[in-house]
Amino acid sequence: MMATTNGKQPAHGKQPAHRPSRRQHIIDAAVRVFGRNGFAETSVQDIADEAQVVPTAVYYHFAGKEELLELAMRRVFDQLNTVVETARPDTEPGDAEGLMRVIDAVWDWVEKNPDEARLYQVQIASANGNIKLMRDEFEQRHIQRAYDYLPESTTRSPRAAKARHASQALAVRTLISTTILVTALRAEGGPLSRLPSRSVQKAVRSLALRIVAADQQAESAATSA
Structure with missing residues (x-):
């Protein structure tokens, strides 16, 4: 024995x-x-x-x-889904306060789960096969949620509505990609890794609010045109 x-x-x-x-x-x-x-x-x-x-x-x-990579990435996606949906449940409106809670919750998750955050950064760009399917499902889920932070379009002209949709899609993807990019830049050895965490977080919050405000102005302009 x-x-x-x-x-x-x-x-x-x-x-x-x-x-x-x-x-x-x-x-x-x-x-x-x-x-x-x-x-x-x-x-x-x-x-x-x-x-x-x-x-x-x-x-x-x-x-x-x-199989291990799939399970590891599934853990990352499940954790992030839970973090985001706990910060702002689907039943709550997508207002500025909710957006700030989501940004703060994801920020805290990155700080408390550096291994999972690093895995996400390493694998997200090169995903293929089942990982790509999981990534695409994850991104679509949060893209749809991000639309809640933008004003509903009231444009009736088909041409204007098409342009408005493109504008909103750009705003949504900018919101999401900014968070992902900053997370990667904050990784160990990254260009933002030596800056105070809370200062960078404050800048991300400010940028997110500016993106939403710019989209609100675009909606107002389209409605009054």
Whole structure:
């Protein structure tokens, strides 16, 4: 029988494969390794080493690193969905106060979950296959929610309505891409990493309000034209 330490861990320092809790432990490790190295440069051995298990323990729970990446990214998307929808539930209006709560909630999530945030930054641009499908579903979900922060169009002219829709789409995507971009720039070693976190957060809040205000002015101009 293999010797153990305190009756829990094999003497060589590796964790047993079969514990149900080991599954989440391995996903935790995968989040960290994929965030540091990216998918291509990560092996099952790397994840096993990070989790302090043998590679067979990884394969006991998962088909391979592809499945692990999907589960790791699903965790990130699910966490962000929960954070955003807790800050402003769908039943509440999309006003400026709600927008600020969402920005602050996402900001706090990034600060409290640096491994997940780093994984998101590393994988979001190069996503393919099932990860791309998850990313597209995630983006569409929040694009639709972002429209709530803009005034409803009252333009009746088909041509003006088409232009108004394009203007709103640009405003929505700018809101979302700004948050994503700033998150990436704040990463360790990034150009914003040495600036005070709250100062950058304040600037993001200000920019978001300006984007919404500019769209409101565009709606007023289109209505009065």
